[in-house]
Amino acid sequence: MLSKKTQYAFRALTHLVENYNKGPVLISEISKKKKIPLKFLENILLELKKAGILESKKGKGGGYYLKNDPAKTHVANVIRVVDGPISMLPCVSLYFYQRCKNCDEKTCGLHDIMSDVRDATLHILENRTLKDLVE
Amino acid sequence: MLSKKTQYAFRALTHLVENYNKGPVLISEISKKKKIPLKFLENILLELKKAGILESKKGKGGGYYLKNDPAKTHVANVIRVVDGPISMLPCVSLYFYQRCKNCDEKTCGLHDIMSDVRDATLHILENRTLKDLVE
DNA sequence: ATTAAAGTCCACTTTTTTGGTAGGCTATTT
């Protein structure tokens, strides 16, 4: 399951997509419109900024906005930034790989199954973008 | 990510598949062979039994064994029993559905994306069985 | 019948993760 934090992230991003190219949006506005705890949202947006998904502007008239065209940011990327691994096992993760103790990847049946799941999942999540959030 | 508990469950089940039709296997044997904390394993096996995946026998010569042919128990079922939901959002889960607050399923883009992920994932996990764990 | 073997049950502890908050700091605009 995606964490609540990640779900907040998607809700916030949805708002920013809806306001794409309309200038910076206040954290407090997103917080209010999407009912996300303000300070928690601050952290989330900052993370998304550091990951290169958002940009921000300080001072009056400032706020957050999408760095790139909504169709350029993939859903998979957002999940990796906020939630971490997408795979069901560390030993099949592409971005957060960790070899598994007590099992040999060559002969581990579970490994194969979860590789297949990962492929199927990524096939979807890497081909859906922020644009798809609003349709 | 699957919990450690679920990974233990699969390791234990693998051992039971390897010993299918050879009579009950001791918890302590599984614990030793698969390096799973004994008491924790107890809980896991009991859960799997209550879910109808395993059977057990008490007293001397007792132990745990698969209730059905390995090819009859689906990987998806094991995950649901030990880990819970497979879906990425409560609002797209088939067995653990919860409607989402602050979003209308009809118009929520994320909902659609995660439905697709669920379908793709289940297509795999409901067609792989314990037999596939050992190949 | 007794005893030993083995699973069952319940309650607890510890550790880690998640969700959330507080308050001061820094940059920008007017």
Add this chain to the structure above:
DNA sequence: AAATAGCCTACCAAAAAAGTGGACTTTAAT
């Protein structure tokens, strides 16, 4: 300089995950 708005560090509480202890029940062998 003052006001605005994001940045940063640290912290806290609740929940979930991981693991343990000990008493109880059932079964089988002696």
